[in-house]
Amino acid sequence: MPSLASAPPLWLRDNCPCPDCRDPRNGQKLFQITELPAGLAVGTVQDATTEDGAPAREVVWTPDGHRSVYPETWLGAHLPGAPAAPGDGRTEDDKHLWDAAGLADRIPEADWAAYSADPAARADALEGVMRLGFVLLRGVPVRDRQVLDVARTFGFVRETNYGELFEVRVEADPNNLAFTGARITPHTDNPYRDPVPTLQLLHCLTNAARGGDSGLVDGFHAAALLRAEDPEAYDVLTRVPVPFAFADAHTDLRAHRPLIGTDPAGRIREIRFNNRSIGTLRRPAAILDAFYAAYRRFGELLLRPELQLDFRLTPGDCLIFDNTRLLHARTAFAESGDRHLQGAYADIDGLASTLAVLRRDLQEGAV
Amino acid sequence: MPSLASAPPLWLRDNCPCPDCRDPRNGQKLFQITELPAGLAVGTVQDATTEDGAPAREVVWTPDGHRSVYPETWLGAHLPGAPAAPGDGRTEDDKHLWDAAGLADRIPEADWAAYSADPAARADALEGVMRLGFVLLRGVPVRDRQVLDVARTFGFVRETNYGELFEVRVEADPNNLAFTGARITPHTDNPYRDPVPTLQLLHCLTNAARGGDSGLVDGFHAAALLRAEDPEAYDVLTRVPVPFAFADAHTDLRAHRPLIGTDPAGRIREIRFNNRSIGTLRRPAAILDAFYAAYRRFGELLLRPELQLDFRLTPGDCLIFDNTRLLHARTAFAESGDRHLQGAYADIDGLASTLAVLRRDLQEGAV
Numbered sequence: 001m002p003s004l005a006s007a008p009p010l011w012l013r014d015n016c017p018c019p020d021c022r023d024p025r026n027g028q029k030l031f032q033i034t035e036l037p038a039g040l041a042v043g044t045v046q047d048a049t050t051e052d053g054a055p056a057r058e059v060v061w062t063p064d065g066h067r068s069v070y071p072e073t074w075l076g077a078h079l080p081g082a083p084a085a086p087g088d089g090r091t092e093d094d095k096h097l098w099d100a101a102g103l104a105d106r107i108p109e110a111d112w113a114a115y116s117a118d119p120a121a122r123a124d125a126l127e128g129v130m131r132l133g134f135v136l137l138r139g140v141p142v143r144d145r146q147v148l149d150v151a152r153t154f155g156f157v158r159e160t161n162y163g164e165l166f167e168v169r170v171e172a173d174p175n176n177l178a179f180t181g182a183r184i185t186p187h188t189d190n191p192y193r194d195p196v197p198t199l200q201l202l203h204c205l206t207n208a209a210r211g212g213d214s215g216l217v218d219g220f221h222a223a224a225l226l227r228a229e230d231p232e233a234y235d236v237l238t239r240v241p242v243p244f245a246f247a248d249a250h251t252d253l254r255a256h257r258p259l260i261g262t263d264p265a266g267r268i269r270e271i272r273f274n275n276r277s278i279g280t281l282r283r284p285a286a287i288l289d290a291f292y293a294a295y296r297r298f299g300e301l302l303l304r305p306e307l308q309l310d311f312r313l314t315p316g317d318c319l320i321f322d323n324t325r326l327l328h329a330r331t332a333f334a335e336s337g338d339r340h341l342q343g344a345y346a347d348i349d350g351l352a353s354t355l356a357v358l359r360r361d362l363q364e365g366a367v
Numbered sequence: 368m369p370s371l372a373s374a375p376p377l378w379l380r381d382n383c384p385c386p387d388c389r390d391p392r393n394g395q396k397l398f399q400i401t402e403l404p405a406g407l408a409v410g411t412v413q414d415a416t417t418e419d420g421a422p423a424r425e426v427v428w429t430p431d432g433h434r435s436v437y438p439e440t441w442l443g444a445h446l447p448g449a450p451a452a453p454g455d456g457r458t459e460d461d462k463h464l465w466d467a468a469g470l471a472d473r474i475p476e477a478d479w480a481a482y483s484a485d486p487a488a489r490a491d492a493l494e495g496v497m498r499l500g501f502v503l504l505r506g507v508p509v510r511d512r513q514v515l516d517v518a519r520t521f522g523f524v525r526e527t528n529y530g531e532l533f534e535v536r537v538e539a540d541p542n543n544l545a546f547t548g549a550r551i552t553p554h555t556d557n558p559y560r561d562p563v564p565t566l567q568l569l570h571c572l573t574n575a576a577r578g579g580d581s582g583l584v585d586g587f588h589a590a591a592l593l594r595a596e597d598p599e600a601y602d603v604l605t606r607v608p609v610p611f612a613f614a615d616a617h618t619d620l621r622a623h624r625p626l627i628g629t630d631p632a633g634r635i636r637e638i639r640f641n642n643r644s645i646g647t648l649r650r651p652a653a654i655l656d657a658f659y660a661a662y663r664r665f666g667e668l669l670l671r672p673e674l675q676l677d678f679r680l681t682p683g684d685c686l687i688f689d690n691t692r693l694l695h696a697r698t699a700f701a702e703s704g705d706r707h708l709q710g711a712y713a714d715i716d717g718l719a720s721t722l723a724v725l726r727r728d729l730q731e732g733a734v
Contacts, residue, residue: 006652010659015647026542026615028643032552033659034666078647085649088610088623090561156526161720175393185399193716194457195562239631243455248393252723253716256455256630264606264625276395280382280445282452285373292377292400299401349560349620353528356619 004057004070006080009040013061015078016068037064089130089352091267095325096131097221100309107311109136112318116153119358126154126355129199129348133218134321140203142315147203147342150318155350158197160190161251168202168341175248177276181209181335186217186302186327190345191272192244194255197345200323204313209337215308215329216321219271222302223260229301233294238262240291244272245279254279259298261324270324273302302327313341322348371424371437373447376407380428382445383435404431456497456719458634462692463498464588467676474678476503479685483520486725493521493722496566496715500585501688507570509682514570514709517685522717525564527557528618535569535708542615544643548576548702553584553669553694557712558639559611561622564712567690571680576704582675582696583688586638589669590627596668600661605629607658611639612646621646626665628691637691640669669694680708689715 004012013036014029016022022029041062048058048069055072076082087094108128114121115137128135140146147165151157157164162176171179178184190196202214227234241256261270281288301307308329313319321328323345333339360366371379380403381396383389389396408429415425415436422439443449454461475495481488482504495502507513514532518524524531529543538546545551557563569581594601608623628637648655668674675696680686688695690712700706727733 008652008655008659010663011648011655014645014659023544025540026613028544028613029645030544030643032642032666032670033663034670036663078649080650080652080655082649085610085647087608088561088621090623158525159523161717173392177390177395177397193714194455195565195714195716198562241454241631243452246393246395250724251720252727253720254455254723255716256457258631263623264608275399276397278381278396280452281378282445282449283447285375285447288375288378288447292375292381296377296400296403299399303399303401347560347562349562349622350528353618353620356621357617360619 004042004045004059004075004079008080009042010036012042012059012070013040013066013068015070016066017070017074018068021068039063090324090348091263091269092220092224093267094130095133095220097224098132098218099221099307101306103132103309107136107309108132108134109138112137112139112141112316119362122153123355123358123362126351126358129320129322129351130355133220133326134216134319136311137318137320139316140318142205144205145342147201147318147344150203150320151201151344151346154354155199155346158345158347160193160197160345161253165342165344168343169339170335181211181333181337183332184330185275186215186308186329187274187276188219188272188327189274189323191257191274192246192253192255192277194257196255196270196272196323198322198324198348199320199346199351200328201318201320201344201346202313203318203342204315204340205342206315206338206340207313209333209339211331212333212337212339213310213312213331214319215310215331217302217307217309217327217329218325219273219302219327220268220325222298222307223268223271226298226301230294230297233297234260236290236294237298240281240283240287242272243279243281244274244277246277259295271327273298273327275299324348371409371412371426371442371446375447376409377403379409379426379437380407380433380435382437383433384437384441385435388435406430457691457715458630458636459587459591460634461497462500462587464591465499465585466588466674468673470499470676474503474676475499475501476505479504479506479508479683486729489520490722490725490729493718493725496687496689496718497722500587500693501583501686503678504685504687506683507685509572511572512709514568514685514711517570517687518568518711518713521721522566522713525712525714527560527564527712528620532709532711535710536706537702548578548700548704550699551697552642553582553675553696554641554643555586555639555694556641556690558624558641559613559620559622559644561624563622563637563639563690565689565691565715566687566713566718567695568685568687568711568713569680570685570709571682572709573682573705573707574680576700576706578698579700579704579706580677580679580698581686582677582698584669584674584676584694584696585692586640586669586694587635587692589665589674589694590635590638593665593668597661597664600664601627603657603661604665607648607650607654609639610646610648611641611644613644626662638694640665640694642666691715
């Protein structure tokens with residue numbers, strides 16, 4: 001086990017599990033980091049046991065004499081030098097990246113009846129969204145507004161200017177290409193929103209039109225490919241904020257974000273790609289040149305057929321996907337044909353929480 | 368005016384305003400960047416006029432012969448070398464940073480009646496949220512769930528595990544310190560959510576308790592101070608993702624984000640600070656040492672009295688504030704006293720859109 005002496009004192013004390021330091025009901029800390037005394041140091045250390053009788057180490061602190069009892073298992077897992085911590089499940093490190101061939105035989109899907117009745121099936125389906133970026137629910141009741149009930153099985157609907165839900169069908173006076181029969185190439189939705197809706201649901205009520213097939217592309221995989229093939233282009237796309245914009249009579253949304261968002265360690269964390277809503281970039285000519293070359297290159301890469309998983313939504317299918325990672329597309333369809341989806345947005349933090357609680361309860365045998 | 372010859376061809380063509388390239392109804396682009404021909408270049412340029420008779424320049428492109436007519440005013444404002452573009456209003460560059468003395472005489476506030484009836488008053492109030500991080504609405508009806516109606520005047524409610532709205536009052540079995548009478552030092556809410564709710568509303572229904580005063584701190588200003596006083600500490604806080612966590616019987620939320628979020632240009636864009644929900648950082652000892660020294664230093668800075676604007680919410684007050692920028696605090700209050708706020712979360716992109724539409728309509732004399 002890594003040594004307790006190697007632990008930075010402020011870090012170790014900030015993790016004191018005693019009920020004066022941490023609310024036993026919810027784990028919230030009850031003190032401020034600024035309240036800890038100057039010159040804080042481990043005074044004495046001795047073997048101890050927790051209230052449950054588990055082996056532990058007791059630290060008495062100087063100068064304030066506070067006592068902290070750390071279970072050995074906690075120290076083994078958390079002391080500096082212990083195995084790396086899991087992330088929050090949102091960067092490329094926590095994902096299984098895929099191309100079409102890699103997924104062909106194992107599209108993550110679940111039957112609505114099983115999903116609704118069986119916590120283990122529900123957990124597996126939600127795991128698909130976290131690991132692969134999507135899940136396809138089959139046999140969902142073909143019912144108006146059902147998509148909102150699907151969203152509520154794992155989280156909260158994110159209402160937008162398109163409403164609590166939106167109708168994807170041919171409209172007489174569409175304010176968005178989505179509401180026509182046009183082909184739509186791979187894109188993420190609402191890049192002009194910040195925070196962008198992190199999940200999208202598409203529930204198929206009717207799909208009798210010629211055309212109107214669906215496609216999904218793993219944007220994290222595509223960005224990783226770009227990084228390998230053209231590191232300079234990748235770098236430009238992580239560094240140049242792009243002015244996304246959408247305006248109609250009631251709305252004037254804009255967000256300046258890079259096409260490829262990374263975390264402070266440089267890991268891919270968020271893709272925004274939507275040719276329809278990129279506004280006018282105003283930068284020196286050299287940056288515009290570099291950006292447009294990189295943007296085009298990434299756009300070409302995203303159109304590679306081997307990256308796109310093609311399928312056809314049939315009535316009762318409900319696709320749930322990560323809008324910060326997957327790009328979705330559809331082929332054109334005859335406007336006279338009958339095709340009707342209902343869509344909604346939601347957020348992935350709530351889905352991840354629901355999944356974590358399901359796993360916790362399954363492990364404890366509570367469900 | 369900057370020269371048209373200096374414009375990168377892909378950039379200029381991507382901004383072609385013709386109805387084949389851009390849907391006149393909503394400005395959405397109708398082509399893919401990948402569809403533009405290789406070797407795209409400006410062929411000929413000549414003086415022209417737009418359909419409205421405004422002076423313009425017509426470009427005929429090689430090799431595809433496409434014609435683009437750019438208004439002179441657009442070229443003057445957008446060609447490389449034109450004045451810098453405004454951002455999306457979300458980084459420190461677009462904010463008016465403040466300390467308590469700087470705001471004492473001019474707290475952004477609005478009367479509910481004027482806010483409701485007068486678009487100019489509403490725009491000024493929303494501008495307060497964008498520029499200063501908050502606005503205080505006075506005279507809001509003291510009515511159950513009224514806070515949701517306030518949110519709907521500018522955007523959409525973000526439902527969370529705390530519900531569509533949450534009750535801030537002493538509860539018998541609280542799952543959060545907020546629902547006790549304890550003092551709460553300056554913090555942002557829900558740092559364990561990603562996306563974090565970007566706006567918070569607090570509507571005061573009763574405040575007859577001893578104590579329970581409110582405080583606000585401009586986190587962008589505090590971060591800028593830290594950058595000036597201790598650049599190394601600032602740098603650490605922008606680079607180290609912090610594992611925020613919250614768990615109760617129904618929830619298990621976690622998000623790994625730095626305390627100070629910056630955009631790719633290094634501008635301050637998001638503050639997350641909440642001692643109650645920082646989980647266990649698992650990094651090498653040297654990083655833990657550096658992080659904890661910087662965290663403590665930032666915590667001390669945030670407690671400087673000159674940074675905190677103190678005030679007392681009275682019934683009918685509704686505070687709307689930017690939860691990605693401002694920290695909020697409250698003094699302790701007697702648990703026997705009567706203090707009841709209703710809170711809700713919403714998002715600032717919707718507020719910014721509502722403000723932009725109001726300004727547009729006011730300028731056009733449409734309201």
